Amino acid sequence: MSERVLSADPTAVARAISLVEDGHPEAFELLRRLHPHTGRAYVVGLTGPPGAGKSTLVDALVRRLRSRGDRVGVVAVDPSSPFSGGALLGDRIRLADHSTDPGVFVRSMATRGASGGLAEATGDVVRVLDAMGCQVVLLETVGAGQAEVDVVGAADTVVVVAVPGLGDTVQTLKAGILEIADVFAVNKADRPDAERTVAELRALLRLLPASGWEPPVVATVATTGEGVASLLEAVERHRAYQETSGRLEARRRQRVQSEILRVAEARLRAELLARSGTNLDELAARVASGELSPREAAERLLARAALAP
Incomplete structure (x- = not known):
């Protein structure tokens, strides 16, 4: 599909954008191929x-x-x-x-x-x-x-x-x-x-x-x-x-940095939720009851998910 996008095939471009919007697994490889262009x-x-x-x-x-x-x-x-x-x-x-x-x-x-x-x-x-x-x-x-x-x-x-x-x-x-x-x-x-x-x-x-x-x-x-x-x-x-x-180059570099962080944060959040299972509900209940502070609950969540430092 990348070759068709590069040749400005409108059907391929529309399909590529749909994959990107939907977060489809194929979108990652497609964007990797398109990036040099x-x-x-x-x-x-x-x-x-x-x-x-x-x-x-x-x-x-x-x-x-x-x-x-x-x-x-x-x-x-x-x-x-x-x-x-x-x-x-x-x-x-x-x-x-x-x-x-x-x-x-x-x-x-x-x-x-x-x-x-x-x-x-x-x-x-x-x-x-x-x-x-x-x-x-x-x-x-x-x-x-x-x-x-x-x-x-x-x-x-x-x-x-x-x-x-x-x-x-x-x-x-x-x-x-x-x-x-x-x-x-x-x-x-x-x-x-x-x-x-x-x-x-x-x-x-x-x-x-x-x-x-x-x-x-x-x-x-x-x-x-x-x-x-x-x-x-x-x-x-x-x-x-x-x-x-030189501001255009700096502006674009800042944009890329922000995008890297956004993608990394989304991946980490998804990984954290996948590993935490029912722990999040349990910890939320303990925060609501006053047993834990939100920060303490977050540290326990990270520890259970093996993402803590």
């Missing part, structure tokens, strides 16, 4: 409050990127259905115009209870799209405000999308979101309050500590394409800045 795609994350028009903006960016010949991957992370675990919003419907374009691959993913806005398998899905030859991967996350901070660990450039008319910009975009933004897009900029929103954002950004990069604020109207070229230019400037300063 990754590292070339540039990942742009888009996040922001609900109603900001992120999906429409993604669609406009795809059109712009395709016009210059780039192969584009889109990963749209949706809230999970509490019953099926599947994505609710169906971003493939939003991007239906690209369904017959072999240069665009769109995938919706469910968060499945993962913290923040990203599904646990997002990094591996991006890796599959990278291996299939996507020059750019657009990563759209659930518009849940502060919980979106984890997008910074998955993207090379983070675009925070704001919109006029959602109330006070300070309240809509909390400090944590402001600090992860590399570029701001004020979408729906044909609304009356657009200029005020742009001015508020620029004023807020002046309060942040200097970092060597000042996030630009770009006004866009995704439905007409207005400002989308300027937004893409801002992303390209940020990419060039990171490449010349």
Whole structure:
């Protein structure tokens, strides 16, 4: 299957992503084979409050990127259905115009209870799209405000999308979101309050500590394409800045370190639960009764599972 993914066979890519999402045993070997062919795609994350028009903006960016010949991957992370675990919003419907374009691959993913806005398998899905030859991967996350901070660990450039008319910009975009933004897009900029929103954002950004990069604020109207070229230019400037300063390499290294730890923690947790048997219920009861502290119970659990130092 890896050869078919590398040749950008859409059926093979879809199957590979399904294996990765489901944690199928075949996914590990597939990702191992694909890994030498990754590292070339540039990942742009888009996040922001609900109603900001992120999906429409993604669609406009795809059109712009395709016009210059780039192969584009889109990963749209949706809230999970509490019953099926599947994505609710169906971003493939939003991007239906690209369904017959072999240069665009769109995938919706469910968060499945993962913290923040990203599904646990997002990094591996991006890796599959990278291996299939996507020059750019657009990563759209659930518009849940502060919980979106984890997008910074998955993207090379983070675009925070704001919109006029959602109330006070300070309240809509909390400090944590402001600090992860590399570029701001004020979408729906044909609304009356657009200029005020742009001015508020620029004023807020002046309060942040200097970092060597000042996030630009770009006004866009995704439905007409207005400002989308300027937004893409801002992303390209940020990419060039990171490449010349060495920050892109450092950012990607940090991402890999976090991913290694996440995988290791998941494996250790699974191994611990497999070895502990009924001990966990017993220890929980003793903590609830006041006989043990949670730390004491954890140490006993590790000792019984032979994982203690």
